[in-house]
Amino acid sequence: MEQWSKETIAAFRKTLLTWYDENKRDLPWRHDHDPYHVWVSEIMLQQTQVNTVIPYYERFMSMFPTINDLAAAKPEQLLKAWEGLGYYSRARNLQRAAREIVNDRHGEWPTTAAGLQELTGIGPYTAGAIASIAFGEPVAAVDGNAFRVFGRLLMIDADITKPATRQLFAETIDRIIDPQRPGDFNQAIMDLGSSYMTVKNPDVEHSPVKMFDRSYETGHVLDYPVKTAKPRPVPVDYVALVIHTPAGYLMTKRPSTGLLANLWTFPLVKVSDLLKDDEQETDLMDVDIVSRAEQAFETETEIPVSLALIGGRAVTHTFTHLKWQIRLVSAELSTVPDISLFAGEIVAESAFDQYPMPVVQQKLWRRWQAASKK
């Protein structure tokens, strides 16, 4: 990899910050350096694009204007505010950290990256971002942009998917970061990474730092940063049970840990759980799947139902590591059953907006609406 002299580092800082001063984006969380504002925005921005975050951030700040409001909020209300944003443990960890600060630290923030990283949900990147932006600590904030920008500028050959590589980048950037304006430096790198130095179709020719870009000079821009590919999502078949009663639909609250924790969906049955071991490879008839789903469901709920398959293709929803393929079956009940033994509720359609539901449930609902109107 390339090494920069003291003079090159000084020239880079000046070039970068001059460009940033004239071209920085006007984002809602850049109106001040309040650690609460910086923190919430950085948590939302984890693995999430700016344009997606903006409306969530605005709504969140109107609902929870101060860290005290966040600490005091009901978890369901918080989850509702996070609905559709994904990685829902972020919302839970956000409130846990808020309560740590408000209750255990009397509202006093840690002011260093090392101290901030002690808080739940704040890792090395977020700690560096808050410490540099809100508290002026000259410390790197190593996110995907920093990996890409410095990976290209310096042609760093270490694989960024390996945890150990973060340390190499952090040490490298810590030597380059401007100690007078560390927060602006880190944010400038992020703006650069989302404009001239994008993953695809970068425009290095017009980049303000192209004269510092060794990968551009040597024609290897797209070879950096170095990373190994991720595995494909694994397909998993489900049956969704649409149980419609005069009082509303039967909904389940997902377990408090794991995928989509604490969110509400139609009851979902994994098809592989309905099959015997020696049938896993067998291509069973839909009718058989439905009858088995009935049995499995009635065993768990004691609600007598007669399920009918909703035709058409499966609803598919892809997570980072899983691809759900969901077939719908429905039952129309003329009375409201006793579900006291069931981990869920009968929810009126008019009350859906009070329950946090993941995007996959919204897809199931749309499919059910389309099918039931025919």
Add this chain to the structure above:
DNA sequence: AAAACGTGGGG
């Protein structure tokens, strides 16, 4: 160290 954990956008 490797896997789990969401969603929307772009090519």
Add this chain to the structure above:
DNA sequence: TCCCCAAGTTT
């Protein structure tokens, strides 16, 4: 349709 990705952290 599929693949990769975007301001990562936790276990």
